[in-house]
Amino acid sequence: MTSTHSNEAVFVVNSGLSEPAKSGHPLAVFACNGNQMATINSALNAARSISSNARSALRNAPVAQRPNAQRYREWFGAYTSSRYSTVIGQADRIHDALANKQIYVACSDINAYAYVYPDKPYVVYFGMQFWNAPLNGTDSKAGTFVHEMSHFYVVAGTRDHVYGQRGARNLANSNPDRAINNADNNEYFAESNPHLSMPTAPPSGGGDDDDGDSSGCFIQSIGKL
Numbered sequence: 001m002t003s004t005h006s007n008e009a010v011f012v013v014n015s016g017l018s019e020p021a022k023s024g025h026p027l028a029v030f031a032c033n034g035n036q037m038a039t040i041n042s043a044l045n046a047a048r049s050i051s052s053n054a055r056s057a058l059r060n061a062p063v064a065q066r067p068n069a070q071r072y073r074e075w076f077g078a079y080t081s082s083r084y085s086t087v088i089g090q091a092d093r094i095h096d097a098l099a100n101k102q103i104y105v106a107c108s109d110i111n112a113y114a115y116v117y118p119d120k121p122y123v124v125y126f127g128m129q130f131w132n133a134p135l136n137g138t139d140s141k142a143g144t145f146v147h148e149m150s151h152f153y154v155v156a157g158t159r160d161h162v163y164g165q166r167g168a169r170n171l172a173n174s175n176p177d178r179a180i181n182n183a184d185n186n187e188y189f190a191e192s193n194p195h196l197s198m199p200t201a202p203p204s205g206g207g208d209d210d211d212g213d214s215s216g217c218f219i220q221s222i223g224k225l
Contacts, residue, residue, distance in 0.1 A: 032107040032126065036126070039131065040105055040219060042141070043145055044098065044145055046140070047098050047142040048098045048099050049142070050136070050142050050190045051099075051149075052099075054094075054192075055088075055094075057200075058072070058087060058088045060198075061199045061201070065199035069197070069198050070196045071192060071197060072198065073172070074188075075168060075169075075186075077175075077176030086180055087180050087186075087189075090156040090180070091190075094146055094149045094150055094190075097149045102220065103122045104124070104220050105125070105221055106125050107125070108126065109128060110127040110128065111127060112128070113126070113133065113139075113147075114126045114130055114147075115148075116148050116151050116152065118152055118153050120152075121154050123222070124145070136191070136193075137193045138191060138193045139191075143187040143191045144187075146186060147183045147184065148183075150187070151183055156186065158181050160184070161178050161181070161182045163184055168182065
């Protein structure tokens with residue numbers, strides 16, 4: 001999938017592709033260098049933190065207050081218990097992938113933040129736009145990891161229906177079923193920028209959350225597959 005163009009604006013791929021753009025020649029894929037690996041590892045640690053926060057925000061919201069939760073409605077639209085349960089499950093699996101799975105990475109000259117093949121977990125290819133993104137915040141390096149993890153079929157199987165915050169908000173308003181399946185909507189909920197409120201209550205049991213520790217997971221650089 002390539003960047004989406006309109007007469008009013010150009011919406012670049014802000015955090016990845018479900019597959020690389022088609023072209024007349026194969027994409028150059030190569031092993032990431034030491035500086036790139038250091039950046040990727042910092043991004044992974046930040047991604048663990050925001051994904052843990054996203055999962056906690058969803059799980060700790062009192063059931064009676066979930067229909068009016070501002071942060072949820074902004075990115076996922078009108079509440080139903082079924083959709084909310086789906087989003088919780090996705091948030092759980094995204095965080096588990098970031099915190100507990102072995103992740104393989106490579107670098108590419110594609111003009112995008114990153115891309116994955118959804119049926120090949122957990123391999124992420126980082127593109128040229130990734131390196132200039134902020135670590136946290138909107139369209140961030142941390143958010144890139146959340147976005148890409150969500151694409152894998154074994155995680156959430158999200159698609160790139162729309163890109164960008166404007167598109168994600170419009171999708172949440174017009175088609176909540178599609179919004180919960182859109183990678184950017186999941187990314188923006190996790191990035192929470194601008195910060196929007198979620199009702200909170202003490203967790204019902206201990207141990208549901210973790211602190212995003214990196215134990216049990218490491219990144220390995222790969223070259224051309």
